[in-house]
Amino acid sequence: MRYMLLIYSNEQAEARTDPAEMKAIMMGHRAVMEGTAKAGILRGAEPLHPTSTATTVRHQNGKPIITDGPFAETKEQLGGYYILDCKDLDEAIHWASQIPTACKGGTGCVEIRPLVDVAQLEKTVEEAAARIA
Numbered sequence: 001m002r003y004m005l006l007i008y009s010n011e012q013a014e015a016r017t018d019p020a021e022m023k024a025i026m027m028g029h030r031a032v033m034e035g036t037a038k039a040g041i042l043r044g045a046e047p048l049h050p051t052s053t054a055t056t057v058r059h060q061n062g063k064p065i066i067t068d069g070p071f072a073e074t075k076e077q078l079g080g081y082y083i084l085d086c087k088d089l090d091e092a093i094h095w096a097s098q099i100p101t102a103c104k105g106g107t108g109c110v111e112i113r114p115l116v117d118v119a120q121l122e123k124t125v126e127e128a129a130a131r132i133a
Helices: 011-015 019-038 089-096 118-132
Strands: 002-009 042-047 055-060 063-068 077-085 109-114
Touching (some): 002 011, 002 089, 011 077, 019 042, 077 089
């Protein structure tokens, strides 16, 4: 099962983090990337630019509405992600617990979400549509 591990932290606190602490955080991420690559489950991992660079697209009356900035105001912002192909949720939790999220004494979190297998979803929808027809 593929899982996306979404990393949330506080951008403002991160901007005030001293270089030595940032290096330690980066080394923590490198360790997770190397460990998951060695385990053969790493499918992707990248940091995101700050929310100030975000663009949000909403639909209203069938037309896209484009706004600058993130979708919602929050205390923690999405800062990056990992995609891991784990044997189960326990393995995903193990790796998520290794991901550094603290900055300037604050703590962030890692949200674990299973990814939908699009091919399987399409097959399920087609089968359901065939039963209705």
